Amino acid sequence: MTNPPINQPVDFEHFITREHTDCVKYDARAARFGRADVIPLWVADMDFAAPDCVRHALAERVAHPIYGYSIYTDEFFTAIINWQQARHSWQVSREAIVPLPGIVPALNLLIQALTQPGDGVLVQTPVYPPIHQLPLNHSCVLLENALIQTPQGALIDWPDFEEKIAQARVFVLCSPHNPVGRVWQLDELTRIAEVCARQNVIVLVDEVHADLVFSPHRHIPFARVMAAKNTRCITLNAPSKTFNIAGLNTAYALVEHPALRDQLTHALQAAGLTSGHCFGITALIAAYQKGAPWLDQLRVALQHNRDFVVDYFNQNNHGISVVRPEASFLLWLDCNALMARKNLPNDAALADFFIQKAKLGLNPGLSFGTPGAGFMRLNIGCPLSVLKTALNQLNQAINADN
Numbered sequence: 001m002t003n004p005p006i007n008q009p010v011d012f013e014h015f016i017t018r019e020h021t022d023c024v025k026y027d028a029r030a031a032r033f034g035r036a037d038v039i040p041l042w043v044a045d046m047d048f049a050a051p052d053c054v055r056h057a058l059a060e061r062v063a064h065p066i067y068g069y070s071i072y073t074d075e076f077f078t079a080i081i082n083w084q085q086a087r088h089s090w091q092v093s094r095e096a097i098v099p100l101p102g103i104v105p106a107l108n109l110l111i112q113a114l115t116q117p118g119d120g121v122l123v124q125t126p127v128y129p130p131i132h133q134l135p136l137n138h139s140c141v142l143l144e145n146a147l148i149q150t151p152q153g154a155l156i157d158w159p160d161f162e163e164k165i166a167q168a169r170v171f172v173l174c175s176p177h178n179p180v181g182r183v184w185q186l187d188e189l190t191r192i193a194e195v196c197a198r199q200n201v202i203v204l205v206d207e208v209h210a211d212l213v214f215s216p217h218r219h220i221p222f223a224r225v226m227a228a229k230n231t232r233c234i235t236l237n238a239p240s241k242t243f244n245i246a247g248l249n250t251a252y253a254l255v256e257h258p259a260l261r262d263q264l265t266h267a268l269q270a271a272g273l274t275s276g277h278c279f280g281i282t283a284l285i286a287a288y289q290k291g292a293p294w295l296d297q298l299r300v301a302l303q304h305n306r307d308f309v310v311d312y313f314n315q316n317n318h319g320i321s322v323v324r325p326e327a328s329f330l331l332w333l334d335c336n337a338l339m340a341r342k343n344l345p346n347d348a349a350l351a352d353f354f355i356q357k358a359k360l361g362l363n364p365g366l367s368f369g370t371p372g373a374g375f376m377r378l379n380i381g382c383p384l385s386v387l388k389t390a391l392n393q394l395n396q397a398i399n400a401d402n
């Protein structure tokens with residue numbers, strides 16, 4: 001690859017065939033949905049090429065024929081520090097950064113390290129399934145603070161939050177929140193920090209969607225808020241969602257609290273997870289050093305897709321309603337009225353309707369916890385033309401006689 005010009009316009013309408021690349025989204029369709037011809041709008045990666053700066057850096061690395069064990073270089077740490085400062089006005093120290101092979105593995109190691117069987121772990125449902133699964137994985141008690149779904153967006157049920165926090169050892173905050181698309185505001189984050197500090201609860205904050213926030217919303221790193229509140233917290237982040245490089249298994253934790261950092265480092269060592277991914281390190285450095293112009297164009301394209309699909313559901317009385325998400329490429333579709341209209345008696349029938357009648361592959365809401373009943377999650381990280389075809393198929397299925 002030749003070195004790409006910086007700031008060139010990106011064509012997010014270009015359709016790239018992904019079949020036969022062993023990608024989950026396309027190549028696992030038959031296993032997941034029982035048929036391989038559904039339009040895949042599920043697992044949270046995007047159908048867009050990674051930025052040229054990342055591809056160029058990877059091509060250079062691949063050209064060297066030895067792919068042995070890799071170290072996390074000074075450049076890796078500096079790229080993270082500069083990115084957090086530039087994008088989120090957050091000054092993190094070099095010592096606070098702990099490289100990770102992924103956020104989900106780290107969340108599991110942390111729950112294992114920080115809890116005893118029977119301890120309470122609080123999550124806000126509906127929530128990303130591997131977060132919902134965490135307490136169960138480690139014989140902890142699942143405490144659910146169900147979000148209040150309103151037409152303006154999901155809100156925190158504060159009396160319930162305070163009650164549950166009192167029973168919890170760890171709280172896992174998803175910020176911005178997958179799947180409801182909320183970008184938590186300063187007053188909400190401040191109140192969470194205060195309550196957790198008061199109850200001495202450790203907060204694990206998953207900020208992997210933080211770079212994909214739409215104007216006028218603004219992501220506020222939780223650790224920046226809690227710094228004054230003396231809360232113990234660990235932030236988890238990665239360039240994986242931002243730059244569509246999830247297959248490179250490279251993430252990091254930001255932990256200013258020395259004792260918590262030692263616990264994480266020890267857990268990683270004990271699990272043999274300290275070695276870096278030779279391509280992941282290269283990709284993170286390139287993305288964080290040079291990917292900002294691409295990201296700014298991506299956010300415009302995603303916002304356009306979001307508005308098109310949300311407006312479509314608002315204008316067509318299908319029985320599907322959706323709140324405009326404040327971040328990321330996931331829409332949380334309320335299908336309860338559709339279920340009534342099409343005589344779909346339960347969530348299995350709803351999922352079946354999407355697969356068999358509309359030929360669309362979405363995530364069923366129930367996998368995000370019981371408040372997800374009657375919902376489906378739609379991934380809009382693809383060319384708009386794909387979404388238009390999907391909406392046509394859905395429209396036809398809804399208007400068909402049976």
Ligand SMILES: Cc1ncc(COP(=O)(O)O)c(C=O)c1O
Nearest residue numbers: 044102103104128178206208251
């Ligand atoms: C909130 C959230 N956390 C974590 C992940 C995945 O992180 P990783 O691939 O680093 O384990 C996702 C992917 O969808 C996500 O939405």
